[in-house]
Amino acid sequence: xxxxxxxxxxxxxxxxxxxxxxxxxxxxxxxxxxxxxxxxxxxxxxxxxxxxxxxxxxxxxxxxxxxxxxxxxxxxxxxxxxxxxxxxxxxxxxxxxxxxxxxxxxxxxxxxxxxxxxxxxxxxxxxxxxxxxxxxxxxxxxxxxxxxxxxxxxxxxxxxxxxxxxxxxxxxxxxxxxxxxxxxxxxxxxxxxxxxxxxxxxxxxxxxxxxxxxxxxxxxxxxxxxxxxxxxxxxxxxxxxxxxxxxxxxxxxxxxxxxxxxxxxxxxxxxxxxxxxxxxxxxxxxxxxxxxxxxxxxxxxxxxxxxxxxxxxxxxxxxxxxxxxxxxxxxxxxxxxxxxxxxxxxxxxxxxxxxxxxxxxxxxxxxxxxxxxxxxxxxxxxxxxxxxxxxxxxxxxxxxxxxxxxxxxxxxxxxxxxxxx
Amino acid sequence: xxxxxxxxxxxxxxxxxxxxxxxxxxxxxxxxxxxxxxxxxxxxxxxxxxxxxxxxxxxxxxxxxxxxxxxxxxxxxxxxxxxxxxxxxxxxxxxxxxxxxxxxxxxxxxxxxxxxxxxxxxxxxxxxxxxxxxxxxxxxxxxxxxxxxxxxxxxxxxxxxxxxxxxxxxxxxxxxxxxxxxxxxxxxxxxxxxxxxxxxxxxxxxxxxxxxxxxxxxxxxxxxxxxxxxxxxxxxxxxxxxxxxxxxxxxxxxxxxxxxxxxxxxxxxxxxxxxxxxxxxxxxxxxxxxxxxxxxxxxxx
Numbered sequence: 001x002x003x004x005x006x007x008x009x010x011x012x013x014x015x016x017x018x019x020x021x022x023x024x025x026x027x028x029x030x031x032x033x034x035x036x037x038x039x040x041x042x043x044x045x046x047x048x049x050x051x052x053x054x055x056x057x058x059x060x061x062x063x064x065x066x067x068x069x070x071x072x073x074x075x076x077x078x079x080x081x082x083x084x085x086x087x088x089x090x091x092x093x094x095x096x097x098x099x100x101x102x103x104x105x106x107x108x109x110x111x112x113x114x115x116x117x118x119x120x121x122x123x124x125x126x127x128x129x130x131x132x133x134x135x136x137x138x139x140x141x142x143x144x145x146x147x148x149x150x151x152x153x154x155x156x157x158x159x160x161x162x163x164x165x166x167x168x169x170x171x172x173x174x175x176x177x178x179x180x181x182x183x184x185x186x187x188x189x190x191x192x193x194x195x196x197x198x199x200x201x202x203x204x205x206x207x208x209x210x211x212x213x214x215x216x217x218x219x220x221x222x223x224x225x226x227x228x229x230x231x232x233x234x235x236x237x238x239x240x241x242x243x244x245x246x247x248x249x250x251x252x253x254x255x256x257x258x259x260x261x262x263x264x265x266x267x268x269x270x271x272x273x274x275x276x277x278x279x280x281x282x283x284x285x286x287x288x289x290x291x292x293x294x295x296x297x298x299x300x301x302x303x304x305x306x307x308x309x310x311x312x313x314x315x316x317x318x319x320x321x322x323x324x325x326x327x328x329x330x331x332x333x334x335x336x337x338x339x340x341x342x343x344x345x346x347x348x349x350x351x352x353x354x355x356x357x358x359x360x361x362x363x364x365x366x367x368x369x370x371x372x373x374x375x376x377x378x379x380x381x382x383x384x385x386x387x388x389x390x391x392x393x394x395x396x397x398x399x400x401x402x403x404x405x406x407x408x409x410x411x412x413x414x415x416x417x418x419x420x421x
Numbered sequence: 422x423x424x425x426x427x428x429x430x431x432x433x434x435x436x437x438x439x440x441x442x443x444x445x446x447x448x449x450x451x452x453x454x455x456x457x458x459x460x461x462x463x464x465x466x467x468x469x470x471x472x473x474x475x476x477x478x479x480x481x482x483x484x485x486x487x488x489x490x491x492x493x494x495x496x497x498x499x500x501x502x503x504x505x506x507x508x509x510x511x512x513x514x515x516x517x518x519x520x521x522x523x524x525x526x527x528x529x530x531x532x533x534x535x536x537x538x539x540x541x542x543x544x545x546x547x548x549x550x551x552x553x554x555x556x557x558x559x560x561x562x563x564x565x566x567x568x569x570x571x572x573x574x575x576x577x578x579x580x581x582x583x584x585x586x587x588x589x590x591x592x593x594x595x596x597x598x599x600x601x602x603x604x605x606x607x608x609x610x611x612x613x614x615x616x617x618x619x620x621x622x623x624x625x626x627x628x629x630x631x632x633x634x635x636x637x638x639x640x641x642x643x644x645x646x647x648x649x650x651x652x653x654x655x656x657x658x659x660x661x662x663x664x665x666x667x668x669x670x671x672x673x674x675x676x677x678x679x680x681x682x683x684x685x686x687x688x689x690x691x692x693x694x695x696x697x698x699x700x701x702x703x704x705x706x707x708x709x710x711x712x713x714x715x716x717x718x719x720x721x722x
Contacts, residue, residue: 037681038681039676039677039680039681040492040494040508040677040678040679040680040681040685041492041494041495041496041508041680042680042681043677044494044496044508045494045496045497048496048497048498048499049497051498051499052499055499062665064663064664064665065664065677065681066659066664066673066676066677067676067677067679067681068655068656068659068676071656072659072660075567075568075571075660076571076660078568078571078572079567079568079569079570079571079572079574079575079660080571080572080575080576081571081574081575081580188683257682257683257684258466261466261467278682281680281682281684282682282684284463284466285462285463286463342496342497342498342499342501343497345497345501345503346495346496346497346503347495
């Protein structure tokens with residue numbers, strides 16, 4: 001027995017030494033490690049999209065994705081084991097790391113690329129205290145209304161371009177016995193976020209980008225009349241049981257991913273769904289296979305013509321933790337359309353590059369989304385991602401839930417305002 | 422039949438019915454999960470699993486194929502061709518999980534058994550204090566140790582190696598293992614040790630030939646606990662081992678299988694049954710040790 005134990009321990013230690021040694025050898029190669037929040041098929045598409053970089057330079061890019069990204073990146077940075085590059089979904093994370101001095105600021109040649117390839121708003125979103133850090137790659141845009149094309153054609157509905165037309169269309173649908181909207185805000189621990197997007201979208205349309213920014217910075221309180229107005233406009237649609245499939249109950253209990261499904265039943269049980277470009281992955285397979293024939297999309301109409309049709313969106317920004325020549329080369333590649341082209345062709349991703357080739361997108365739908373994104377006069381980054389975590393990932397979400405549950409709007413807004421740190 | 426007996430029989434029936442009811446409720450979620458795992462995606466998303474009883478759905482193994490063989494991916498390669506290929510299969514993740522789990526069970530159990538023997542039967546100064554410290558460590562959540570340990574690993578270049586995660590799991594598992602084995606080992610009758618020492622046995626002999634074999638039931642149950650904990654662990658593996666394909670454990674692969682926005686959650690149903698295979702095998706493999714008599718044979722010696 002004694003011998004067995006000793007032999008076993010020796011074996012284990014030897015094995016461990018071999019593993020440890022094996023993993024250290026790789027340091028000499030030219031490798032860039034990238035850590036991000038997208039996984040599975042999206043990770044695969046990212047890897048394929050950056051393969052031309054590896055082919056051209058011989059630098060291997062090792063991507064690691066995790067659905068626990070937000071927790072892990074903080075642990076790894078604090079523990080002194082950051083990746084070379086991280087793709088941060090929230091600007092707040094970038095600001096924290098930048099303030100703590102973990103990030104490498106943009107160098108001149110990268111900054112020039114960003115200046116020429118992106119609209120100024122993206123550079124601002126990647127900056128903290130006037131210093132630019134983050135480079136945006138794949139982004140998403142959320143201000144879109146999806147509809148079942150065939151049913152619309154049959155009923156003769158037309159795409160509304162103003163809010164009045166939208167309201168007239170909703171009434172027309174009700175008169176025809178159709179339900180205008182399918183809405184669902186359930187999302188596990190993040191339940192409520194689709195509702196925050198609605199409010200943000202309306203806020204951009206009624207109050208404009210400057211007031212929107214003041215709202216994010218809490219220069220105007222959360223119970224300000226401008227915010228309340230946005231909530232009320234959303235509430236006029238949401239809480240009218242004729243307008244929403246299943247009423248408040250469906251809104252509260254349906255997961256955001258399942259919520260567009262009533263659009264694609266035969267006959268459709270709802271006629272419109274407001275969500276970002278990524279929602280197509282949730283459509284039933286038979287719809288996804290014939291996207292162009294089955295689905296139509298238009299931007300949520302303008303309310304105040306002064307602001308045109310603003311686009312609400314978000315995106316992952318790539319920031320640098322370790323400054324090496326290989327990392328610099330890769331970051332400069334990421335700032336060009338070349339790095340996004342293959343992913344755009346595969347579908348399911350939009351890119352903000354000014355010089356992008358819209359023909360690369362695989363179908364008319366994504367092409368029109370990309371066009372709307374690039375041409376938008378007003379682009380608002382998802383406000384709840386920019387607000388402090390206690391609000392943007394806390395009381396704003398729960399406030400939406402309480403409000404749908406029937407709680408008084410003033411109480412909800414006051415509660416959110418009080419939670420501001 | 423006397424009245425008493427009839428009454429007892431009646432009670433027995435009632436109790437059995439209640440038990441049957443509880444068992445039904447208890448197994449319901451698992452049955453639902455199993456049925457869901459055999460249904461096509463569209464139907465899982467649209468209707469509940471109980472509807473299959475009335476409308477006779479088609480079952481298929483598609484979810485299992487996707488989980489075991491790798492999800493189908495569509496992407497565009499460097500030449501501009503659209504490619505549809507399946508991702509990595511689960512075999513690498515199975516191997517990684519076993520590589521992490523087996524040493525992470527054996528190492529702490531051996532150390533804990535030796536420590537428990539020492540605390541229970543050896544006289545040395547500070548014994549009580551050390552034991553109190555070990556017990557106190559039971560209430561320390563492992564999450565607060567992640568960052569300090571990661572920093573130290575970083576300093577000695579251990580991050581990302583299997584040794585790192587073995588040592589981490591050993592450390593996190595030791596307090597409970599030591600405490601439970603101490604309770605068990607201290608109940609072994611003193612007579613057994615005294616006769617062994619009289620026969621001239623050394624401490625090591627007593628430990629390997631008496632304590633370890635006698636503690637098999639306790640060690641087996643601890644092994645199951647530790648195995649399940651390490652097998653199901655996601656956080657510790659992600660922190661110390663990382664999540665790249667060559668080292669990703671099964672839980673990581675499962676977590677990423679649902680996609681960035683959880684759009685493919687129907688695959689989790691099949692994934693749950695696939696990951697269950699090994700823990701079930703371990704449980705049934707070690708179960709006979711629970712049943713076997715504790716002191717059987719020790720007196721006859």
